[in-house]
Amino acid sequence: MKDEFEWIKTISPASHKQSSLIQGIGDDAALIKGSALDQIVCLDTMVEGVHFTQSTLTPFQVGHKALAANISDIAAMGGIPLFYLVSISIPPSWEEGELSQIYKGMAALAEEYDMDLIGGDTVSTKGPLVLSVTVLGQVEQGRKLLRSNAEPDDVVFVSGPVGDSAGGLSLLLERSHQGEFSTVEALLVKEHQLPLPHVGAGRILAKSNRRVALNDISDGMASEANEIAEASSVSITLFHDKLPKSAAIQHYPSKMQDEWMLFGGEDYKLIGTMSPDAFPEVQAACEKAGICLTVIGRVTKGTPGVLLDRGTSIEKLSKAGYNHFSD
Amino acid sequence: MKDEFEWIKTISPASHKQSSLIQGIGDDAALIKGSALDQIVCLDTMVEGVHFTQSTLTPFQVGHKALAANISDIAAMGGIPLFYLVSISIPPSWEEGELSQIYKGMAALAEEYDMDLIGGDTVSTKGPLVLSVTVLGQVEQGRKLLRSNAEPDDVVFVSGPVGDSAGGLSLLLERSHQGEFSTVEALLVKEHQLPLPHVGAGRILAKSNRRVALNDISDGMASEANEIAEASSVSITLFHDKLPKSAAIQHYPSKMQDEWMLFGGEDYKLIGTMSPDAFPEVQAACEKAGICLTVIGRVTKGTPGVLLDRGTSIEKLSKAGYNHFSD
Structure with missing residues (x-):
């Protein structure tokens, strides 16, 4: 990868599904309209060599699975998944095409639920690839599936x-x-x-x-x-x-x-x-x-x-x- | 570290500050009462060897700074920071006492704003330490400091x-x-x-x-x-x-x-x-x-x-x- 700013443009969605989204990628933080529904939030991480290797998952599957694990946490609270943020720590050995595939794997699953990618962080690392995903969801007031x-x-x-x-x-x-x-x-x-x-x-x-x-x-x-x-x-x-x-x-x-x-x-x-x-x-x-x-x-x-x-x-x-x- | 489940107990706060918090650490995801205020969310990552080294920051300062960077993104949207989630990828070389210091650095800054730690993930890595923090905040409806x-x-x-x-x-x-x-x-x-x-x-x-x-x-x-x-x-x-x-x-x-x-x-x-x-x-x-x-x-x-x-x-x-x- 040459330039993180250019790269971020390539992964930023051109439009969004959720009408409650005021500002997604492109500012300091994402901004979402308030709602009477209760909010659900979780953050899960996948590390290359621990949760997957390049021989067990393709880059597309790495993306799918990282988002799936988080959506599953929303499901376990009875919720509707709405938004996700992605932090990726990238080692020099991963190529831009492979990284795009990670995001495509997430986008394909997100599409199932009309979820929007609304932010995150792109950084370099000398270690293995680390992918952290935050998902926000909602559930009807007072539902506590604990x-x-x-x-x-x-x-x-x-x-x-x-x-x-x-x-x-x-x-x-x-x-x-x-x-x-x-x-x-x-x-x-x-x-x-x-x-x-x-x-x-x-x-x-x-x-x-x-x-x-x-x-x-x-x-x-x-x-x-x-x-x-x-x-x-x-x-x-x-x-x-x-x-x-x-x-x-x-x-x-x-x-x-x-x-x-x-x-x-x-x-x-x-x-x-x-x-x-x-x-x-x-x-x-x-x-x-x-x-x-x-x-x-x-x-x-x-x-x-x-x-x-x-x-x-x-x-x-x-x-x-x-x-x-x-x- | 011997056991992630025991470790998570040591970093879980015994009480919380925000009355809107229904469920923090200890379930699949955090659950928060809905609000008419607009929501703000961001996710930022610090990687050892890229954003800091053990010679530039103490573990306490690593924690402080990771949270500060995220709170700053909330500030740039005019918001009130309320909650944070922490994902940490831990290499074998970091000792439990040092990891505790990272969380203490975050907790000390969170205290300033009555913020609650409400979730995250603790995983192992063979690479450098990676710390991803998600912060949730709020701002009055319709304020868009873009x-x-x-x-x-x-x-x-x-x-x-x-x-x-x-x-x-x-x-x-x-x-x-x-x-x-x-x-x-x-x-x-x-x-x-x-x-x-x-x-x-x-x-x-x-x-x-x-x-x-x-x-x-x-x-x-x-x-x-x-x-x-x-x-x-x-x-x-x-x-x-x-x-x-x-x-x-x-x-x-x-x-x-x-x-x-x-x-x-x-x-x-x-x-x-x-x-x-x-x-x-x-x-x-x-x-x-x-x-x-x-x-x-x-x-x-x-x-x-x-x-x-x-x-x-x-x-x-x-x-x-x-x-x-x-x-």
Whole structure:
């Protein structure tokens, strides 16, 4: 890249979708009309060599995934994603064409939700590429789909099968994204490379106006269920035979399936709890929208934590998601 | 660092200042009550080895400065800074005590404005430390202190002396922050290490409800004035003998002063333009608040650009601020 000012012009959108945007890229900060709706904001970072490598994701997919991870956090609050800001730290080894692809990957996903790119920062680094994305969203006043909302007797649900992303990652680490994949393998690989956040499910849950505890599955189901259990001071039991599995993942040994489903992460499905009385209505609304909410467990009083019921045995399920600083 | 989850607990504030905050750190995203005021948002990044080194800034100062740069962007929109999110990419060489100091540097500055830390991300990297900060703020409805607001006949003003930060940087590059500094030198060094954004001046300008073009001086006065000239399609003339100088900077040769003032950057003062009729009232209000607005130039019709009038000669002042990708 020769000139950051010229570069910023190439990534600045020519028009915007959201009528509430007063000023996007091109001033000191973005300016947005006030709204009676509650605001949601999150900031997530992807580092080359940690969250992805150039052999697991194409630049387009890096962009898609960085934005998807943030939209997923908005979905987990029941919100509508509206705006995003991108900070990119660029090493000399990345070429301008590849950087453009990162922004195209974000723009393509943003298009799905009529989101506008409204700001950020472009800087150089001697280290790996670092991509930080901030997403702003909105949700109807007073909706609080927090982890701390779970109560005893709640059902535990998930908004789709999990584990495919981890399965895809293991294939990519073996063969890289330029490798040859069977149809089944390609499905897993795609789940890792181009995950779709579950905004639709989050919106139905928010609009139900019921008490809902909700988390997106970024660090693995075991980790996310533990976060709900801890925040709500409840015990959660997951039923092993109820965990939804994609057809693709069922081609693999069951030990591998378990590892991917429970500890894999980056699935961006939603896991939550709500009262068994309120659940059927929400489940039906989701079904109508083509989203399958599956009951996978139950909340009980007890020591905060997660148990996995395998029918013949019950085991404690510790967090064991990806910890950035463990050995 | 051993465990990111434990670490996040240590940096999570025990209470918050802003009553509009519904949920801060501890869920998928932060949740904030809606407001009729317009929202402002920005995202800025500091990279070790590019924006600072461990010999120019202490970890506390790194934190202070990363937040200050973002608050300054809110100030340049006339806004009130309210919330911040922090994404940090941590190399193995940084120790937990140093990382805590980064957060303490941010918290100390946030305290000045009753700002709350409401989210972010903590990840590992094999490269240099990268710190991305998002700040959210508010401004009264319809106030647009944009770069594109300048009109011919406007006065050009600045909210304080500039160049000290660049002077301080040159001393730090020579001797590091552990070096010995005279009283004068220490003043310059402090301006580089612990700059204070000009929120007060921005607020007075916003509340005046006048047409104001405004920029914060992060990349040097020449660069910022050029941004206003380009965005507004006007010519700006700066009068060399009107540029305010600190007493400290006047100890140095005038060539050096010019270099630091015009191309130094990281001063976080505000530069702007407004009608000469409206200016005295705003200037008086600033003076009452202990802020000195100085007229340094004039806007005219003409080719977009900036001229420096030295009395005996006039020269074109190109951007020449720090470009991340020039050689």
